[in-house]
Amino acid sequence: MDTTIIRNKFISLFGNTPILISAPGRINLIGEHTDYNDGFVLPAAIDKKVTFAIASNNSRKFRFYASDIDQHYETKNVQPAPYEFQWTNYLLGVLAQFENEGVELSGVDCVFESDIPIGAGLSSSAALECGFAYGLNKLLNAGFSDYQLVQMAQKAEHEYAGVMCGIMDQYASIFGKKDHVFQLDCRTHEHSYFRFEMKDYIIALVDTKVKHELASSKYNQRRKECETGVRFFKKINPGIQALRDVNLDMLEQYKNDLDPIIYKRCNYVVSENHRVIDACEAIEQHDFHRFGELMCQSHDGLKNQYKVSCKELDILVELTKSLDYVHGARMMGGGFGGCTINLIDRNEATTFQQEINDEYFKKTGIEPDFYFVNPDDGVQMMN
Ligand code: GLA
Numbered sequence: 001m002d003t004t005i006i007r008n009k010f011i012s013l014f015g016n017t018p019i020l021i022s023a024p025g026r027i028n029l030i031g032e033h034t035d036y037n038d039g040f041v042l043p044a045a046i047d048k049k050v051t052f053a054i055a056s057n058n059s060r061k062f063r064f065y066a067s068d069i070d071q072h073y074e075t076k077n078v079q080p081a082p083y084e085f086q087w088t089n090y091l092l093g094v095l096a097q098f099e100n101e102g103v104e105l106s107g108v109d110c111v112f113e114s115d116i117p118i119g120a121g122l123s124s125s126a127a128l129e130c131g132f133a134y135g136l137n138k139l140l141n142a143g144f145s146d147y148q149l150v151q152m153a154q155k156a157e158h159e160y161a162g163v164m165c166g167i168m169d170q171y172a173s174i175f176g177k178k179d180h181v182f183q184l185d186c187r188t189h190e191h192s193y194f195r196f197e198m199k200d201y202i203i204a205l206v207d208t209k210v211k212h213e214l215a216s217s218k219y220n221q222r223r224k225e226c227e228t229g230v231r232f233f234k235k236i237n238p239g240i241q242a243l244r245d246v247n248l249d250m251l252e253q254y255k256n257d258l259d260p261i262i263y264k265r266c267n268y269v270v271s272e273n274h275r276v277i278d279a280c281e282a283i284e285q286h287d288f289h290r291f292g293e294l295m296c297q298s299h300d301g302l303k304n305q306y307k308v309s310c311k312e313l314d315i316l317v318e319l320t321k322s323l324d325y326v327h328g329a330r331m332m333g334g335g336f337g338g339c340t341i342n343l344i345d346r347n348e349a350t351t352f353q354q355e356i357n358d359e360y361f362k363k364t365g366i367e368p369d370f371y372f373v374n375p376d377d378g379v380q381m382m383n
Contacts, residue, residue, distance in 0.1 A: 010053035018053035023131025025122035026172035035166025038242035044375035045176020093160030121338025126169035129153035176378035208312035268305035292328025299330030308335030
């Protein structure tokens with residue numbers, strides 16, 4: 001990426017030489033809504049990024065400029081900003097975490113621009129948090145480890161955006177690796193990289209272009225439903241700490257004692273954890289047919305058991321069922337809108353785009369957006 005433009009923009013605004021950072025968005029191949037259940041996920045950072053120019057200033061002022069929307073924001077404290085400056089809360093939330101950790105905050109100037117589509121479920125907010133946290137860590141010589149930065153970025157999301165997200169998005173933005181996906185154990189935070197062979201295949205994201213209201217409140221509600229399931233099983237076996245510790249046999253045994261909704265939510269999470277493990281085996285065996293089947297099963301579970309899909313996502317997935325060059329398709333991320341992720345034959349990318357575009361438009365009146373993405377490196381200094 002050409003960093004001259006953002007550097008020059010920064011210099012013309014603040015007259016100082018910045019450090020430059022890039023932080024990617026993420027995809028998730030499989031393992032949805034498992035991260036906050038101490039389970040497994042299989043994400044990758046992507047070649048869509050937020051680019052930052054950051055420098056200290058000698059006042060206690062925080063001055064931000066969002067280049068894409070041409071908005072400035074300036075403040076002397078790290079209190080959450082008003083709604084129309086929502087984007088600043090991801091940065092202020094990170095500053096607040098540094099302060100909580102006892103770092104003396106001097107003033108900071110920051111300019112950023114992004115090619116991660118907003119509201120499409122590609123974690124543009126995690127990229128904003130992680131890139132800024134990474135930059136501050138360098139600038140202030142704060143000495144936090146990459147893993148601590150992940151945790152601080154996640155807390156910023158909890159406290160300043162009100163979404164009780166798991167750790168996947170921030171983890172992927174920092175630990176992503178070019179040409180690889182990684183399996184993350186969200187309990188131990190150990191991760192292992194898998195080379196994702198993209199010679200014959202391509203990852204296509206199709207953006208429904210809808211984001212339904214209540215997405216974040218439903219997300220928090222699902223978390224609570226999982227916690228209800230854990231409380232139930234804890235009474236039976238006090239060693240159970242999370243749905244990670246529950247297996248399908250236990251679920252069947254206690255099915256009639258559980259609230260039917262809680263049973264469905266738990267069944268989805270327990271099954272999805274298995275699918276992640278199976279999907280990693282499929283990658284090792286280069287079995288993309290199997291991998292695709294698991295993606296489709298994941299969508300079924302998200303739609304019917306976990307109930308975080310929506311009409312538009314289901315239409316997009318359904319449309320792929322008759323296309324034999326699509327190996328797997330499912331909704332991706334939190335749900336209630338955003339993108340589907342599709343694993344397709346590379347040489348059919350154009351056909352795919354045409355067919356899906358026309359059919360989706362016929363059914364919804366919306367023209368979807370398409371993003372063809374590649375697994376890429378996590379957050380980086382660029383100078
Ligand atoms: C959002 C959250 C993640 C994860 C996914 C669902 O992206 O930020 O932590 O829970 O939803 O898998």
